[in-house]
């Protein structure tokens with residue numbers, strides 16, 4: 001992971017409200033200015049039985065559209081519910097998550113949720129995921145179990161996602177219907193056991209890599225259905241480079257499985 005010093009736009013890091021909360025959600029953002037305020041509303045609207053909403057940590061890569069300033073404003077208005085970390089430029093989905101998870105664990109997280117900021121992952125599913133987390137170390141929000149699905153995805157994206165999931169299952173031995181989805185809940189100890197900081201991938205291959213690590217570290221994985229709604233605002237950051245990385249990663253997974261590798 002690249003060396004990054006989190007800064008809150010000139011504020012000393014400690015000015016981020018750090019009252020103990022053990023439930024954190026991480027979202028990486030790049031040009032999500034139109035989506036982030038609505039995501040924030042969804043987080044604040046979570047039911048009382050959660051005790052309090054998860055603290056949403058927004059890891060922004062100096063988005064040209066001003067997402068970072070929105071994140072700062074949210075953190076200033078609701079310091080108990082939002083935090084913001086800033087990096088100087090677009091440095092990838094994976095390292096944004098590594099930074100966010102690392103920060104959350106450092107600040108008391110016992111449970112870490114990861115989710116996209118583009119409203120594809122509905123915060124209203126978080127209670128069901130947390131409920132399920134009582135019986136597993138990792139809960140995957142799954143598009144491909146009964147009750148789950150995708151909305152507004154074109155045929156190409158559907159085929160890509162299904163194929164990626166099938167290949168990951170085949171080579172990794174993961175028995176998970178949706179091993180490439182990013183809406184998840186993890187118990188803190190399994191993240192440490194999986195050595196998430198050591199993940200080398202840059203893009204979405206991070207997701208199958210981390211899940212494989214969790215399994216190989218002895219973690220149990222459960223799924224709850226989610227309906228993934230394609231973004232209404234902004235553009236996907238999926239690139240050819242990220243797809244090629246994911247294809248190469250399949251060979252890594254296959255090799256590790258054959259050699260009995262452990263994190």
Ligand SMILES: Nc1nc2c(ncn2[C@@H]2O[C@H](COP(=O)(O)OP(=O)(O)O)[C@@H](O)[C@H]2O)c(=O)[nH]1
Nearest residue numbers: 028029030061091092093096116117118236237
């Ligand atoms: N900080 C940061 N966030 C990223 C980067 N790439 C993607 N994201 C975020 O990761 C999430 C998923 O990306 P998205 O483009 O929606 O992927 P898709 O849903 O697979 O098309 C979104 O919240 C993006 O803003 C990156 O390089 N840096």
Ligand SMILES: [Mg+2]
Nearest residue numbers: 116118120231
């Ligand atoms: Mg998306």
